[in-house]
Amino acid sequence: MKKLVYVVNKNEKPLMPCKASKAKKLLKNEKAEVFEYEPFTIKLKFGASGYKNKVVLGIDTGSSNIGIAAVCGNRVLFQAEAKTKTSLIVDRMTKRASYRRTRRNRKTRYRKPRFDNRKRKDGWLPPSIQENVEMHIKMIKMVNKILPVTKIIIETAQFDTHALKEGKYKLNNFEYQKGPLYKEENLKMYIRKRDKYLCQMPKCKEEKGVLECHHIIPRRKGGTNKPENLILLCEKCHKKITGKEEQFIDIFYSITKGKRINTKDFARTQAGKTKIVELAKTIAPVEQTIGAITKVDRKKIGLPKTHYNDAVAIASQGRKIKTLNYYYKFVNKGRGQYQLRKGIRSQMIAQSPEREIEGFKRWDKVKVIDTGEIGFINRKRTSGQFGISDIEGKTIYGSKTFRKLKKISSGKSILCEMKKIPKGGLK
Numbered sequence: 001m002k003k004l005v006y007v008v009n010k011n012e013k014p015l016m017p018c019k020a021s022k023a024k025k026l027l028k029n030e031k032a033e034v035f036e037y038e039p040f041t042i043k044l045k046f047g048a049s050g051y052k053n054k055v056v057l058g059i060d061t062g063s064s065n066i067g068i069a070a071v072c073g074n075r076v077l078f079q080a081e082a083k084t085k086t087s088l089i090v091d092r093m094t095k096r097a098s099y100r101r102t103r104r105n106r107k108t109r110y111r112k113p114r115f116d117n118r119k120r121k122d123g124w125l126p127p128s129i130q131e132n133v134e135m136h137i138k139m140i141k142m143v144n145k146i147l148p149v150t151k152i153i154i155e156t157a158q159f160d161t162h163a164l165k166e167g168k169y170k171l172n173n174f175e176y177q178k179g180p181l182y183k184e185e186n187l188k189m190y191i192r193k194r195d196k197y198l199c200q201m202p203k204c205k206e207e208k209g210v211l212e213c214h215h216i217i218p219r220r221k222g223g224t225n226k227p228e229n230l231i232l233l234c235e236k237c238h239k240k241i242t243g244k245e246e247q248f249i250d251i252f253y254s255i256t257k258g259k260r261i262n263t264k265d266f267a268r269t270q271a272g273k274t275k276i277v278e279l280a281k282t283i284a285p286v287e288q289t290i291g292a293i294t295k296v297d298r299k300k301i302g303l304p305k306t307h308y309n310d311a312v313a314i315a316s317q318g319r320k321i322k323t324l325n326y327y328y329k330f331v332n333k334g335r336g337q338y339q340l341r342k343g344i345r346s347q348m349i350a351q352s353p354e355r356e357i358e359g360f361k362r363w364d365k366v367k368v369i370d371t372g373e374i375g376f377i378n379r380k381r382t383s384g385q386f387g388i389s390d391i392e393g394k395t396i397y398g399s400k401t402f403r404k405l406k407k408i409s410s411g412k413s414i415l416c417e418m419k420k421i422p423k424g425g426l427k
């Protein structure tokens with residue numbers, strides 16, 4: 001596995017990465033020192049400038065998973081996937097609301113709800129979205145720290161609705177001169193979303209397997225590419241009606257007529273994406289793209305569907321590219337445990353557990369000495385027994401003594417691990 005090592009100069013400004021063998025030499029000759037362990041970055045001790053190139057950063061935005069890739073020419077320099085803690089935040093907010101409700105009920109008599117008496121600051125976003133925005137920016141900043149990013153391309157929507165409304169396929173802000181494939185994908189993505197990823201044949205509602213976009217009035221009979229003339233069908237139903245299209249025209253039209261995507265669902269996530277773009281602009285120039293373009297580009301390059309591959313497609317804009325055979329995985333765990341009371345009678349946790357036990361704390365990355373397995377501490381006990389899990393949160397050991405553990409890196413709220421990609425790709 002040819003790993004790239006990231007390089008910063010003595011003023012901590014990023015340069016182009018180098019091969020691991022070169023980094024080893026520099027470290028050995030004491031011309032450089034370790035700057036960061038994950039992703040592995042060295043800091044040169046001498047010389048302030050170095051050779052730099054145009055590095056484009058691609059971001060595949062998402063509510064729970066973010067794809068990140070940095071590309072230079074026809075080479076991928078960095079690819080990663082980051083898991084947000086959105087679901088954790090949602091959990092905590094529901095919990096907080098229920099705690100507050102019971103506390104109110106316990107301490108006061110009935111009073112009218114007063115939900116309208118609080119002012120929100122300008123630019124306020126719901127906590128889950130706010131967290132999502134922060135995670136995107138953290139990831140952009142992290143890459144910007146180790147690579148000289150000159151441009152950021154962010155996928156801010158799945159498809160371009162304006163283009164569809166006009167009935168033309170003018171992808172207003174995007175690169176629509178690329179050809180009919182992009183226009184088609186834009187339309188398909190819209191139809192899939194509009195029909196909620198379900199077969200629209202009455203009494204079918206199949207969601208597994210292949211879903212296809214069917215022209216209600218066939219193209220050869222003058223049917224248009226307007227959303228109204230398109231409906232989502234499963235493979236089986238699509239086959240069933242071939243040759244009998246005319247019988248189904250009225251049934252299908254009654255379903256699609258006036259049907260639109262519920263834009264309310266988007267409004268909030270869209271607000272988050274606008275914020276991401278706004279903040280990213282303070283780091284480097286930003287361009288926006290849409291999912292339909294990404295999908296066509298990724299297929300063109302011939303990459304399987306993963307978050308980091310989507311990001312590679314975004315950054316390279318469909319150019320053939322040499323990918324890496326590993327990627328970084330980041331998981332935002334959030335470190336805090338805010339629970340103050342526990343137990344059936346809500347006792348205060350009088351002695352809150354020590355932050356550090358036997359030199360280990362939560363989310364430390366450790367190696368199990370006898371087996372060589374690498375994991376993270378997710379549980380600690382005063383006895384010096386630790387629970388170890390992998391980066392996805394799956395338990396490796398329920399209990400392992402500190403004597404059998406070796407610390408690799410100190411716990412952070414964002415966990416990081418390098419993952420190999422097996423030959424032939426994932427899946």
Ligand SMILES: [Zn+2]
Pocket residue numbers: 199200201204205206233234235236237238
């Ligand atoms: Zn069906």
